Amino acid sequence: MVTPEVLTAKGVWEGLVEKNPWLKTSKLVAKPDQMIGGRGNAGLLAVNKDFDQVKQWILDRMCKDSTVAGITGQLTHFLIEPFVAHKQEEEYYICMQSHRYKDEIFFYHEGGVDVGDVDAKASKLAVPTGGDITAHMVKSELLDKVPADKQEHLSQWIKTLWAVYKDLHFAYLEINPIACLPDGKIVPLDLVAKVDETASFLCAQKWGELDWPSPFGRAAYPEEALIRDLDGKTGASLKLTVLNERGRVWTMVAG
Incomplete structure (x- = not known):
């Protein structure tokens, strides 16, 4: 860094x-x-x-x-x-994301910067919340367009990635691309991840020193940083977003 x-x-x-x-x-x-x-x-x-x-x-x-x-x-x-040298046809796209009652795994056999609309093109595997997957499920539902000699190894890798996704309470994990090299190595080349901040009291030790950066183009206010720190130390949910630093009205959402 x-x-x-x-x-x-x-x-x-x-x-x-x-x-x-x-x-x-x-x-x-x-x-x-x-x-x-x-x-x-x-x-x-x-x-x-x-x-x-x-x-x-x-x-x-x-x-x-x-x-x-x-x-x-x-x-x-x-x-x-x-830098990992590889060919375009060795690039794949994978995304895991969580919803209210299910998680989904998206896979597309043509990854890279020009992957396009993966929601429309990708193969999808829906997993009920709390459910699990097998390598056979991955292979049959997601990897039909992957060369046969790569399917077994790649399906095991995705199964392991899924276990990590659940264990560390990710809410979203996108790797584009992953490179499947001729020697059998699978290398993530670019990654976007979101973890569930409310799971901090469960996963803090596994996460280690994890920063909570503000979105690009918006620096965090000191007050927001303070509340975020308190949020990480309790099982309660404490959130603060400053919409207007000179505003005089506080909007409170309770539930």
Whole structure:
């Protein structure tokens, strides 16, 4: 993770390399990590670069305004990852999301930045809330358009991913793409995840140090951050959203 600290403090880049020697020996990918969707199509993705190129790419954008899907905000947090060489036909899309009475798994055999309307195109597997899945269910319901030699391994991987999704109380998990490589490795290349904040008292130890960032283009008010901290320490639900910092009317929703 690269933060605005690189603009003001000395030795930050050197410290990153010391902790992660692969930064100097591998081709890299860089992208902002601020709940921004469609980064590839928005020009916010540096691919197959060396460390010096990635460093300059980040510095050119750090703390600068950027507009994505009509929303303008500052780019302040970037990820650097190893570049994974693969072919387009090895890219797949998967999404898991929770609803009131069921969870759903979406899978599409042509993943990537141009995946399009997956709601219309993807294969879907509905799971009643509290239910479970098997590798056979995954294979028969989701993987009919995946090459036969990849179906068994991929179905087991999705089954395991589903177990993690439930155990950590995710509400939404989208990986686009996952790359299924010839050597059998399955590599998530880009991921969007939402966890159920009300499960913090159950999962805090498993989650570890988990930040609750504000949406891109909207910085959190100190009062919101305070209430969010209190919310994480109790089984009750405590929420505060400041709609107008100069407003004089408080809207309270009770239920």
